[in-house]
Amino acid sequence: MSATYFKYIILGGGVAAGYAAREFASLGLCPGELAIISKEAVAPYERPALSKAYLFPEGAARLPGFHTCVGSGGERLPPEWYGEKGIELILNTLIVKVDLAQKTLESSSGNIFKCGTLIIATGATFIKLTDFGVQGADAKGIYYLREIDDADALIEGIHEKPGGKAVIVGGGYIGLELAADLIINKLDVTMVYPEPWCMPRLFTAEIAAFYEGYYQSKGVKIVKGTVATGFESDASGHVNLVKLKDGRELSADIVVVGVGARPLVSLFKGQLEEEKGGIKVDSFFQTSVSGVYAVGDVATFPLKLYNENRRVEHVDHARKSAIQAVQHIKATEEGKSIPEYDYLPYFYSRSFDLSWQFYGDNVGDSVVFGQTDPSVPKAKFGAYWIKDEKVVGAFLENGTPDENKAIAKVARLQPTVESKEALCASGLDFASKIT
Structure with missing residues (x-):
């Protein structure tokens, strides 16, 4: 059977795929160059919605309302958008065999796809x-x-x-x-x-x-x-x-x-380098195979801030790693370079009327500040993590946008502290004074 060729293929139809497609389109893409192959039946969407508003009994979120890229405040990309950009959405298609050296993919129905550049964005699946x-x-x-x-x-x-x-x-x-x-x-x-x-x-x-x-x-x-x-x-x-x-x-x-979850990497076993349960990549999400990138949950990447390789399962990293990979692909084609990926770990959750954000690393000693009585309406509290006399992580419940930006800056800059007691007493004031 002859193969269907695309210049670029994104394998996986989750968050990373949607953000990668948008980046390709913004940097210049000819019709028919890009295909997204997904076993799901719908265009890429913001997966976090499924454990939040999708399950609400009233006012529930439904597609097309949460297609990517609305999760980061961007334009919603419904299925028609992909058609308008000349991007092929190959849905309901399970890939069962991959030859990375030849950059060929075979589906469960026997269809063969081939590409010049492959982005692995297969994500993770639940542990049963x-x-x-x-x-x-x-x-x-x-x-x-x-x-x-x-x-x-x-x-x-x-x-x-x-x-x-x-x-x-x-x-x-x-x-x-x-x-x-x-x-x-x-x-x-x-x-x-x-x-x-x-x-x-x-x-x-x-x-x-x-x-x-x-x-x-x-x-x-x-x-x-x-x-x-x-x-x-x-x-x-x-x-x-x-x-x-x-x-x-x-x-x-x-x-x-x-x-828990496990990264979907079994298709690529023995074909590329792995580390810490994921596919080892560099700061541009290139794997050990030329022309093959891996992004999101499956990628074990250099976390520059902490000088170590790490795999991160979170939507924020899925979005940003996809954008980084596409920017590198297009820059390489043009003989240009881009900065290395410099990621600040970020996690968040929303439930009931609670909303917390965390930035950085939760290692070392912790200091909790603020109101931690759950019976107090709209209680606000936070925490810092201290390692080697530096604040390396920050958490905040019920923060304002400006306050959340402030704790993110703390985690990024890692300021030194005199004592845990002083840090506890200053609380959010400490974050607001960091420049």
């Missing part, structure tokens, strides 16, 4: 409980969330079990955001996670105590220090019971699992 052989984990009514089809299935499950009992397995981003969504949908919600507090990869015990207290005030029940070891189902095969390692059992009409 069936991967660990958890008994009954393949029952109906157990949901995961990564793509719009997953969200649609969860919405259908919510509608089928109005006022039912929901169990969230996992206490990270997905667990916390979905617990809020299900409470808003008037379900009886219990969260289960093995750690001593929620979001342990970022939160300190004191920060976590605020969010756990707030969630409990909204009706979320929290079970910590144990894991789900099995599920039971009714005669129709629908989950109705969650068994925990500590012996407890929880009735369940809906189970939502958020226990």
Whole structure:
């Protein structure tokens, strides 16, 4: 079978693909040069919406409202935009074989694609409980969330079990955001996670105590220090019971699992260099294979600020890494150069009427300041992380745009501090004085 040739192919149809397409278009693109190949049925969209407004019972977000690139305040790119720019959207297409040396891709239906430059933007997928052989984990009514089809299935499950009992397995981003969504949908919600507090990869015990207290005030029940070891189902095969390692059992009409993700790199095994679970790239997101780039969740890149290689799973990095790769591709074609990627790690979350942002690195000692009583309306508090007498990370709940910019500057500039006590006393004033 003859191959369909494109000058550029983006493999993957998530956030990174949409931002890369916009950058290609802005830098000059001839019709027919670029194709996006995605196993999803829709044009690239802002994936974070799925665990937020998409699940709201009223005023829910729906496409085309959150196609990229609205998540960063840019222009929305509906399917028609790609056609207008001469970009081929090849949807509902699963690539099952890739030859990076030849830059050929083969789909499950046998179609062959070939390109001059390939951008790998395959992202990550959820880790399933069936991967660990958890008994009954393949029952109906157990949901995961990564793509719009997953969200649609969860919405259908919510509608089928109005006022039912929901169990969230996992206490990270997905667990916390979905617990809020299900409470808003008037379900009886219990969260289960093995750690001593929620979001342990970022939160300190004191920060976590605020969010756990707030969630409990909204009706979320929290079970910590144990894991789900099995599920039971009714005669129709629908989950109705969650068994925990500590012996407890929880009735369940809906189970939502958020226990982590893994980068989708299996197609490329043995063909390029890997590091820390991802595809090793340079500061321009070039892989070890000429003409092949990797961006977003799959890329292990030089984090210049900390002089180390790191893989980051977050929408902000997906957007910015895609733009960096495209700029390098086009600059190279023109015999020009661009600056190295200099990323400041950034994470955020919104749930109920809470909204926090974090910048930098959460290593070293932490200092919490402000109002951490979850019963106080619109409580504002934050934290700094100190390493080698420098502030390397900053967190803020309920910050204004200017305040969030201020803590970002702190994390970027890494100012020195005299003492943790002085830093705690100054709180946000410390950030506002950094120039």
